Amino acid sequence: MAAPVLTVREVMQPDPVTVDPDCPLDVALGLMNLQRIGAIIVVHPDRGLLGIFTDRDLLRRVGVAAPGWQALPISEWMTREPYSIAPSVGWNDAAEMLERFRVRHLPVVENGAVVGLISARMLMGRRTEYLNLAVERRTRELQTAYDELLARDAELRHNLRSAGRLQNRLLLPRTPPVCPELRWGIHYAPLNHLGGDYYDLAAVGPDRLGILIADASGHSIAAGMVAIMSRIAFAEVVGQTEQPGEVLAAMNRRLQGLADERFVTAFYGVLDRRTRVLTYANAGHPYPFRYSPRSGSVQPLTAQGFLLGIMPEEVYRERTVQLEPGDRLCFYTDGLVETRNEIGELFGDQRVQAALKAGAKEPAEWITERLLTEQREFRGSIPLGDDVTLMVGEVA
Numbered sequence: 001m002a003a004p005v006l007t008v009r010e011v012m013q014p015d016p017v018t019v020d021p022d023c024p025l026d027v028a029l030g031l032m033n034l035q036r037i038g039a040i041i042v043v044h045p046d047r048g049l050l051g052i053f054t055d056r057d058l059l060r061r062v063g064v065a066a067p068g069w070q071a072l073p074i075s076e077w078m079t080r081e082p083y084s085i086a087p088s089v090g091w092n093d094a095a096e097m098l099e100r101f102r103v104r105h106l107p108v109v110e111n112g113a114v115v116g117l118i119s120a121r122m123l124m125g126r127r128t129e130y131l132n133l134a135v136e137r138r139t140r141e142l143q144t145a146y147d148e149l150l151a152r153d154a155e156l157r158h159n160l161r162s163a164g165r166l167q168n169r170l171l172l173p174r175t176p177p178v179c180p181e182l183r184w185g186i187h188y189a190p191l192n193h194l195g196g197d198y199y200d201l202a203a204v205g206p207d208r209l210g211i212l213i214a215d216a217s218g219h220s221i222a223a224g225m226v227a228i229m230s231r232i233a234f235a236e237v238v239g240q241t242e243q244p245g246e247v248l249a250a251m252n253r254r255l256q257g258l259a260d261e262r263f264v265t266a267f268y269g270v271l272d273r274r275t276r277v278l279t280y281a282n283a284g285h286p287y288p289f290r291y292s293p294r295s296g297s298v299q300p301l302t303a304q305g306f307l308l309g310i311m312p313e314e315v316y317r318e319r320t321v322q323l324e325p326g327d328r329l330c331f332y333t334d335g336l337v338e339t340r341n342e343i344g345e346l347f348g349d350q351r352v353q354a355a356l357k358a359g360a361k362e363p364a365e366w367i368t369e370r371l372l373t374e375q376r377e378f379r380g381s382i383p384l385g386d387d388v389t390l391m392v393g394e395v396a
Helices: 023-037 055-062 089-101 120-140 144-170 220-237 244-255 349-356 364-379
Strands: 038-043 048-055 105-110 115-119 182-189 197-205 209-215 262-271 277-283 290-291 297-302 319-322 330-334 389-393
Touching: 023 115, 023 364, 038 115, 048 055, 048 105, 089 120, 089 209, 115 120, 115 262, 120 144, 144 319, 144 389, 182 364, 197 220, 197 389, 209 220, 209 389, 244 277, 244 330, 290 349, 297 349, 330 349, 330 364, 349 364
Parallel strands: none
Antiparallel strands: 038 048, 105 115, 182 389, 197 209, 209 262, 262 277, 277 319, 290 297, 290 330, 330 389
């Protein structure tokens, strides 16, 4: 029996926040901040729809607004006659409308009055819940037919393997740009067929190399999909600017509302191949390490920045470091250092630093293999709990 189709009424936010058209902007913004919402509906006294005011309306106007704009009535900044939707419309049609009209919020109107609000984030959340329930229901049905279950399981495994191969083609660089200034030892191992880790090496100019490592929270299918969305966002913006902070900020904006409740950590640096100056920015990712044979010390490449997909206007501050021949760089995801052994101890980053020192005169591949071997011996019979990506660069 086919599953019932969810309607807008079942997934909408009932009784959304509404104001009259004379409401001052500062009052409206206060309500939005208090309720942690991205839109407020402007209505007539009879709750007839007059307009909608969203964070996009604010950003579109505030940069050129004259002083005292906070006292303006919301009617001057709102979007008039916005698109709306009836509560009886199916959620698939609602998703199509959001995509077609390129909006993130739709007022729900019934009998001429506003009765709810639907957003892309809300719809995706309920859709995931609905699909999960549908999968569980279908699984229970398949358990009554053992032979069919085995056949479908084999098919599913085949599809996941295929999806994993396709994901690798999308996420990982096929042919890294030739860069004699850096020789690499790279290890990429998703926990399942689909993983949330990814990395990229991109020529962003005739003498500049972009280095990206990122990690979508969790693993398997959901994290894999978020990783693909992040990779697409990176590909869209990396050719537009050579500034790492601007690249992360643009990725962050593109991921708003797309990653559901998941997030992405990322480190992005651009190496000037002529001067060996590395300019970088960080979005909540574990700090990479730089080993300097001249000083004999290991230093983290520290930079502050919030996770991607959470704070829409986050600014990612850049830092620089002057690299020298013989330096070793180590980029990794938390799956490497958060592995635990049989008594619950963390592998930790001190072992990473020790391996960099031990490999001071060894090629990058030697350091990579040593770290992976140490991690396997450390955890013993405890299986890995997350994807592991490790990139060691040897500065020539």
